[in-house]
Amino acid sequence: MADFDYDLFVIGGGSGGVRAARLAAESGARVGIAEEHRFGGTCVIRGCVPKKLLVYASSFGEAFEDARGFGWSVEGARFDWAKLIDAKDAEIARLENIYARNLGAAGVELHRCRATLAGPHEVRLCANDRVVSAKHILIATGGAPFVPDIPGAHHAITSNEAFELPALPRRAAIVGGGYIACEFAGIFNGLGVDTTLLYRGEKVLRGFDDDLRDAVSEEMAKKGVRIRCGAEPVAIDQGAGGLAVALSDGESIEADLVMFATGRRPAVAGLGLEAVGVRLTAGGAVEVDAYSQTSVPSIYAVGDVTDRIALTPVAIREGAAFVETVFRGRPTQPDHALVASAVFTQPEIGTVGLTEEAARAEGDVEIYRTRFRPMVHTLSGRDERMVMKLVVAKADRRVLGVHLMGHGAAEMIQLAAIAVKMGATKDDFDRTVAVHPTAAEELVTMRAPVA
Ligand code: NDP
Numbered sequence: 001m002a003d004f005d006y007d008l009f010v011i012g013g014g015s016g017g018v019r020a021a022r023l024a025a026e027s028g029a030r031v032g033i034a035e036e037h038r039f040g041g042t043c044v045i046r047g048c049v050p051k052k053l054l055v056y057a058s059s060f061g062e063a064f065e066d067a068r069g070f071g072w073s074v075e076g077a078r079f080d081w082a083k084l085i086d087a088k089d090a091e092i093a094r095l096e097n098i099y100a101r102n103l104g105a106a107g108v109e110l111h112r113c114r115a116t117l118a119g120p121h122e123v124r125l126c127a128n129d130r131v132v133s134a135k136h137i138l139i140a141t142g143g144a145p146f147v148p149d150i151p152g153a154h155h156a157i158t159s160n161e162a163f164e165l166p167a168l169p170r171r172a173a174i175v176g177g178g179y180i181a182c183e184f185a186g187i188f189n190g191l192g193v194d195t196t197l198l199y200r201g202e203k204v205l206r207g208f209d210d211d212l213r214d215a216v217s218e219e220m221a222k223k224g225v226r227i228r229c230g231a232e233p234v235a236i237d238q239g240a241g242g243l244a245v246a247l248s249d250g251e252s253i254e255a256d257l258v259m260f261a262t263g264r265r266p267a268v269a270g271l272g273l274e275a276v277g278v279r280l281t282a283g284g285a286v287e288v289d290a291y292s293q294t295s296v297p298s299i300y301a302v303g304d305v306t307d308r309i310a311l312t313p314v315a316i317r318e319g320a321a322f323v324e325t326v327f328r329g330r331p332t333q334p335d336h337a338l339v340a341s342a343v344f345t346q347p348e349i350g351t352v353g354l355t356e357e358a359a360r361a362e363g364d365v366e367i368y369r370t371r372f373r374p375m376v377h378t379l380s381g382r383d384e385r386m387v388m389k390l391v392v393a394k395a396d397r398r399v400l401g402v403h404l405m406g407h408g409a410a411e412m413i414q415l416a417a418i419a420v421k422m423g424a425t426k427d428d429f430d431r432t433v434a435v436h437p438t439a440a441e442e443l444v445t446m447r448a449p450v451a
Contacts, residue, residue, distance in 0.1 A: 006032045008327070009123045009134035011115045011271070014041020016303030016315030017140030018099055023323040025106040032132065033108055034115035034125060039099040042142050042304070043312040045092060050163050051183060053088050055344045058190025062223075062346075066380035079191060081168045088163070117272040120298045124272075136298055136326055139278075139286055140319070141271065143264035143304035152236030155243055156258035159184065168193055169257035173245055175233055177204035179343050181261035182216070186346035189225045196253060197225055198245075200232040205343065209355040209403040211369060215387040216345050216405055222383060223346060233258070266305045283307055290333040292322045300326070309339055340417035342410030347384065350413025352420050353401035356391050364394035368426070368446040374406060374439050388442050390426065392449075397425040402443070412440050 008024045010017045013035030025031040038045045057079075064074040103110055113127030121133050145158035157165075159180050172188045174181050177199030189195040197204070197220075204227065205213045221227055228247075235246040236258055246252045266285040273280065279287045279295040285307030292300045300322050303315035317334045324332035340352035359365045368390040377384055386406030393400050402416045419428065434441035 003133075004121060004135045005132045006030050006109075006134040008032075008136045008138060009115075009132065010034070010138045010140055011117075011123065012041065012140035012142060012267075012303070012305070013039040013099070013103075013110075014140060014142045014303060014315070015043050015312045016142075016319040017041070017138060018103060018319075019316045020138050020140065020302060020319035020322050021103060021108045022106045023320055024327045025103075025108045027323065027327045029327050031106075031108045032111060032123075032134070033103060034111040034113055034123070036112075036114035036126075038096050039103070039110070040092070040096045044095050044099065046160050046163050048312055049095065050088050050092055051159075051187075052344060053091065054084070054163075054187045055183065055190075055346070057084050058187045059346060061190055061192070062382070066376070066382055069379040069381050081165070081191070085164070116270060117276045117278070117299070120276060120296050134298075136300065138319075138322065139271065139273075139294070139299065139301040139305055140303050140315070141267040141305045142315075143310065144267045145260065146263045146265045147260045148232075148262055150234055150236070152238075152243075153260070155236045155238055156260050158260050162259055165257075169255070170194060171242065171255045172196070172257045172259065173198055173233075173243075173253060173255035174259045174261060175199075176261035176263070177201055177206065177229075178261060178263065179205075182220070182343060182345045184259060184261060185220060185225045185227075186223075186344070189220075189223055190346060193257075195225050196255065197227045198231050198233060198247065199227065199229050200248070202229055204229070205349075207355075208343075208349065208351060209389060209391075209401065210357065211387060211389050212349050212351065212403050212405050215371070215385065216343075216347065216349055219347050219384060219405070220345065264304065264310065266307055268305060281307060291325050291331060292318055292334070308334075309336055311339065311341055314339060338417065338421050340413045340420075342413060344410065347386070347406045348409045350404040350409035350411075350416075351402070352413055352417040353399070354391055355401060355403070356389070359391045359393070359400045365400065366392045366394055366426070366449040367451040368392065368448075369450045370442050370446055372442065375437060376407070386439055386442075388446070390429070390443075390446060392426045397427055399424050399426055399429060404443075406439060408439060412443070416443065 007029035008031045010021045010033040021033045118124040171194040173196045175198045185197045203213045231247045231249045233245045237244045242254045242256045286301040302318035304310045321332040321334040324330045343349040389403040391401035432444045
């Protein structure tokens with residue numbers, strides 16, 4: 001090992017890279033890590049964390065309205081975007097410092113610059129064009145927003161810029177129907193922006209259970225988000241009254257802000273992968289085996305750059321499994337089965353396991369579903385429904401999927417995911433006594449299948 005400058009060099013200081021670097025260093029490895037932007041990566045700097053803060057901010061308007069039904073008078077509530085962004089920036093800076101400090105405390109050498117591959121064991125540090133050597137290299141460069149190549153696309157922003165806007169627009173058009181588009185539609189709408197969601201398909205959130213897709217579309221629309229399906233921008237022009245967005249259905253709309261949330265792509269450009277022989281998939285991600293090893297044996301990759309499941313906790317698990325495999329002598333494959341996730345739409349979604357459609361393709365199922373008005377809205381008067389659905393295998397009664405929409409769905413799904421991961425059956429759910437009065441109790445009180 002002494003022939004190399006490092007035992008491990010990590011390119012990219014996001015969730016996956018930082019976890020791997022810390023754990024490897026704690027195992028006694030000499031570790032270096034390079035990050036060209038800010039430690040913490042997409043999740044901490046311009047993703048999950050600031051997004052959730054913005055979701056909280058955007059939900060107060062409704063909370064003030066709902067409070068009236070409980071006897072409160074809430075007058076003169078005003079919102080200040082600049083104050084929110086300052087507070088968010090301070091929190092992100094705090095977290096970034098913690099990341100860097102923890103790396104340093106573990107003995108990891110930090111390089112605040114871009115790094116590229118110069119060989120199977122060589123990394124070029126772009127700040128001073130110095131080449132360092134490492135027994136193992138981990139690529140953890142994440143992803144970057146993809147923007148379709150249409151005329152005037154440069155007038156639009158992506159989620160990267162959405163966190164830094166100097167002021168809120170009056171009218172926003174958000175393009176896409178995935179996680180980011182739906183979450184930001186809720187954020188802008190909740191903060192009083194006239195919001196239109198433009199989605200090329202028939203129904204937002206492709207890949208999620210249809211009942212959730214329908215329910216969340218309906219609730220978002222009730223809150224004021226204009227959802228236009230079957231339409232996507234074909235050109236954007238700067239007009240006198242704002243941005244003129246020409247749509248594929250022949251119509252056009254005006255907006256002050258257009259945001260593309262049309263997916264993310266692995267960040268591989270300029271890394272020198274091809275020259276070193278690291279193979280890419282057809283979609284342009286780094287190709288890895290079940291142990292995150294690339295086609296070059298000394299080089300591994302984790303997180304969004306590999307295009308497995310693009311979620312922070314998954315990248316963290318992949319980073320940890322890589323360290324177990326390479327530095328602790330315990331070959332470990334990251335487990336990508338039954339990964340729960342939440343979409344912080346308003347209302348939010350929590351989901352784990354198979355959708356009804358996917359489960360039916362595999363065998364006979366029973367569907368348990370309930371749609372109800374949560375207790376809080378009996379007094380608030382808000383017309384909002386919660387949806388809970390269990391997909392159960394007919395043969396052995398195993399719960400194959402849990403799909404939730406409503407307040408607290410993200411918190412609930414984390415716990416339901418443990419049961420599903422353990423192989424719980426519908427009878428296990430039934431045996432569990434309800435916690436009353438909660439919304440979650442419905443999960444254990446659905447008696448008769450609806451399909
Ligand atoms: P998604 O893959 O979730 O959604 C992309 C959307 O853009 C889809 O609706 C897709 O449409 C549409 N789209 C793709 N290409 C085009 C195009 N050329 N023209 C028009 N529309 C297009 O990506 P996101 O960017 O929303 O998020 C990236 C990933 O980050 C997510 O998949 C998720 O893994 C992760 N993430 C997780 C979050 C969470 O856990 N809460 C929050 C945010 C992101 P179609 O459906 O027709 O393909």
